[in-house]
Each structure stands twice: as C-alpha cells, then as structure tokens.
Amino acid sequence: MSSQPRRRRLEVEQIGDVTVVNFVDRKILDDQNIQIIGDQLFGLVENEGFRKLLLNFGNVEYLSSAALGKLITLNKKLHTAGGRLILCNIDPQILEVFEITKLDKVFNIQKEEQAALQAF
Amino acid sequence: MPLTVANIMKPQRDVSPAIALEVSIPSNAAEARRIQDEIEQVLIARQINDRDIFSIKLALEEALVNAIKHGNQMDHLKKIRIAYQLFPDRFEIQITDDGPGFDPGDVPDPTAFENLERPCGRGLMLMRHYMNEVAYNDLGNTVTMSKLFRANPNPSPNGKK
DSSP: OOOOOOOEEEEEEEEEEEEEEESSSSEEEEEEHHHHHHHHHHHHHTOOOOOOEEEEEEOEEEEEEHHHHHHHHHHHHHHTTTOOOEOOOOOOHHHHHHHTTTTTSSSSSSSSSSHHHHHH | OOOOOHHHOOOSSSSSSSSEEEEEESSSSSHHHHHHHHHHHHHTTTTHHHHHHHHHHHHHHHHHIIIIISSTTTOOOEEEEEEEEOOOOOOEEEEEESSSOOOOGOOTTTSSSSTTSSSSOHHHHHHHHHSEEEEEESSSOOEEEEEOOOOSOOOOOOOOO
C-alpha cells in the first residue's frame, strides 16, 4: 500500500479566543484517516496550546465509532489542560449516533456555530 | 456451516434474494471500503431510502472494522468473507473473520456511567441499534445482520425524506 501524504484534515480559524475547527472530510472513517484527524486535533491542544475548541461538523455526513473515540480522548485532554470542547452543527443522523451512545451527555453540543461561540 | 451460496440462498422468509453475492477480501481498510461502496451502490440502485442506507452503512463499517481490527488483528494474510443478499423487503449480510472469535456478552455497556469516557466499545451497540438483527455464531467470528426496509410508498423525487 502506498502511504498517503499527511495532508491537513482540519481547517482551523481563530474567532476571538475560540479555535474553530472545520473538517475537510465529509466522511470520518478508516482507521488511518481517523488516526491522522485525531493527531491533528490533539496537536491543537498539546502543541499549539489552544484551550477553547469548537468543532464544527457542518461538513461531516458520516462518522464511525472509532471517530467518537478520538473525540472522547480530545475532550479528556482539554479538560485536563483546563480547556473546553464544544461541538456544533451536527447533522441529525449523526446526532442520533451521539444520542444512542449517550455521548450527548458527555459533550457540550450546540446547534449553530454562533450559539456555540457564546457558550464558552 | 460453510459459507456457500447454496446455504445463504436458503429461503428464510418468503422470497428469493434479487441479489446474492459472496466475496473474500484481505484484511485492509481499502478493500473493506471498496466492498462498502459497492453495497451502497447496489442499495442506491434499488432506491432504498436514505435512512436505511445510512443504517446499513454504519453497521457495515463497524462490523468490518471489528473484523479487521479485533478479529484478524490487522493481519493482512487473514481474510474476511462477506456474503450479502438483497431481498425486496430486507438486506442481509454475513461477515466472517479468521480470528479466534469473541463473546459479545463480554463487551461492556458503553453507555454505563463508568464506561462513558472509554474511547472504544460502541461499534457493537451501534450495529444493534441500526439493524433489526445482529447475531453471532458460537465461536464469535461470524456476525449475521439484517435490516428490514421501512415502507417508502412515495419517495420524493429529490431522494430526501
């Protein structure tokens, strides 16, 4: 198998003191892909020192339980560092995945980006 | 029971499948993706509704990840056998890995408070939620799943619900 170039999977924008992250991929699947996305998300906290992270899922049509695992780890890392994670703009079908797994109780989930920005 | 077309084509309810296929793939994500895309195309071509396609895709993704990662331990020499059938009223699939099998009863409830922050263990739960039937053989290396299609008498022309 040819190794994929380690291209950027996240679009990162700073709005005030909140770091807003959009996903490049519409489908967050495949172990390798999820690994890269996870590493890039963790890097925002561990290397770049961001503490208020807003993940905008507007572009995401599909994700698997392995991706949920990365979000849980990210949430823990941010909590440990005294930061906060908020998720927003989640497609109803994907939101159902969070509800079934009761992760809607673990994460702060907001409908729109604007409301999410104000929730920090 | 050997996985043969004759076995999987035994009529279980009333009608014969319109499509029945059996393939064996190596344990890697690209091959799994290829078969998932193929099944999605078959479902789209049959005008199965979006919601059932979402459910089947999600369950299939989780089952294949389990087979590759937990069953075959990412060993590229090990195979995954996939047999699926599309009936007018339902989709059925059987996925077998070359691993030692597992006891689904040993998988902790990921929604229990003490497990909520564990990063793994949600795949099986999602499979059970999104499919009508999820059953393992005694060894635990074959999962059989089925999805009954919801009635969709008047699909809108743009394909949205």
